[in-house]
Amino acid sequence: MTREASVVASLxxxxxxxxxxxxxxxxxxxxxxxxVKLLGVSAAxxxxxxxxxxxxxxxxxxxxxxxxxxxxxxxxxGPCLDAYRTGERVEHENLSAGSGRWPRFATVAxxxxxxxxxxxxxxxxxxxxxxxxxxSADQSPMSEEDVLVARAFADLAAISVxxxxxxxxxxxxxxxxxxxxxxxxxxxxxxxxxxxRVGIDMAEAFSRLRxxxxxxxxxxxxxxxxxxxxTLPAQxxxxxxxxx
Numbered sequence: 001m002t003r004e005a006s007v008v009a010s011l012x013x014x015x016x017x018x019x020x021x022x023x024x025x026x027x028x029x030x031x032x033x034x035x036v037k038l039l040g041v042s043a044a045x046x047x048x049x050x051x052x053x054x055x056x057x058x059x060x061x062x063x064x065x066x067x068x069x070x071x072x073x074x075x076x077x078g079p080c081l082d083a084y085r086t087g088e089r090v091e092h093e094n095l096s097a098g099s100g101r102w103p104r105f106a107t108v109a110x111x112x113x114x115x116x117x118x119x120x121x122x123x124x125x126x127x128x129x130x131x132x133x134x135x136s137a138d139q140s141p142m143s144e145e146d147v148l149v150a151r152a153f154a155d156l157a158a159i160s161v162x163x164x165x166x167x168x169x170x171x172x173x174x175x176x177x178x179x180x181x182x183x184x185x186x187x188x189x190x191x192x193x194x195x196x197r198v199g200i201d202m203a204e205a206f207s208r209l210r211x212x213x214x215x216x217x218x219x220x221x222x223x224x225x226x227x228x229x230x231t232l233p234a235q236x237x238x239x240x241x242x243x244x
Contacts, residue, residue, distance in 0.1 A: 003038070007149050010034045014156055023219045024180045025187060026210070027160050028059035031153055035134060036061045039146045042114065042137040045069045046157055047080050048122070048130035048177050055084055055130065056181050063203040064112045069133060071108045078105040079119035083131040089151075090119040092141035115139045118147075120154040124162055129177065132157060183221045190224035194237045205237070212236040 014031060028046045035044035043065035047055045055073060060066045072078035079090040079102070093100065094116050097107040109117065114135040122130040132154045134142075142150070161177065187206070194205035212235075213223040226232035 007038055007152075010038060011152060011156065014160075023183070023221060024160060025059060025183045026213070026220045028157060028180075029061075029210075031157055032059050032061040032065075035132070035150065035153055039134065039142060039150060040136075041118075041134040041142070043068075043135045045080070045133045045135075046122075046130060047073075047084065047133070048161065048180055049084065049128075050181055051178055055081065056184070058130075058180050058184050063201070064114075065133075065135065068105075068109050068112050068114065068135070072102075072105050072133075075102075075104045075108075077102040078133075079117045080131040080133040083119035083121045083133075084128055087121050087123060087128045089121065089147075090117070092116060092118050094139045109135065113137055116141070118142060118150070120150055122154050122158040122161070124158050129158060129161060183224075186221055186228070187224045190227040193227045198237050200237075208237050208239070 014027060014034075032044040032046060035041060043061050045060040045065045046058050047069065048058045050056055057066065057069045057073065060069060069080065072080055079093065082101075083090045095106040095109050095114060097110045098104075100106050114137060116136045116139045118134045118136075118141075120132040120134075121128045122132060132150065134150060161180065187209070190209055191202050191205040194200065194209065195202055198205070200208075209223050209227065210220060212218075212232075213220045216223075223232060223236065227236070
């Protein structure tokens with residue numbers, strides 16, 4: 001399959017998940033993974049605004065991305081925040097520890113192995129509801145074709161949050177954002193439960209929860225809730241046996 005065909009297939013696959021009862025965290029995590037696979041970036045993350053107006057991290061492609069994104073929120077500086085505040089994309093920026101537009105953010109990002117950053121706002125008409133962050137381990141900027149694909153992914157992410165309809169838009173947007181943020185908290189708690197029970201790292205705990213949800217046609221939040229209340233079967237956190 002050509003790269004162009006892979007991009008189209010990814011957009012179609014994600015659009016097909018926009019049913020009345022889709023899992024927003026699972027969809028946005030899949031979107032972050034596809035950004036890494038198709039755009040040549042090293043990591044991707046999605047932030048959404050809460051009803052109170054503050055940004056929250058909802059999806060990410062790696063634990064390193066999670067750590068850097070959380071620091072960005074704590075430090076109140078970084079590309080994702082700028083994209084959200086301005087409603088405009090933040091062009092490719094090479095990172096140097098302790099300097100540049102975001103000196104504190106750059107220091108943490110470089111320590112995590114990232115050398116450049118790019119960000120896209122998530123927009124619904126004239127309303128910005130979050131941002132898509134793309135980090136790279138080198139300083140090569142994305143091609144304009146990749147930027148267009150990133151724009152398509154960002155638009156799809158925005159649509160996925162509010163796809164239940166434009167009527168009563170503000171109320172529905174707030175409901176969807178609140179659900180997404182609560183789901184993320186639930187999943188983080190479940191990762192901690194698996195970490196304590198099995199002794200695997202947080203990234204592997206998330207991977208096993210996600211694989212079990214997919215294999216059993218369950219929503220990721222349902223699996224996370226079962227892990228927390230102790231009703232999740234032990235097989236859920238066992239490693240996947242290699243196929244022969």
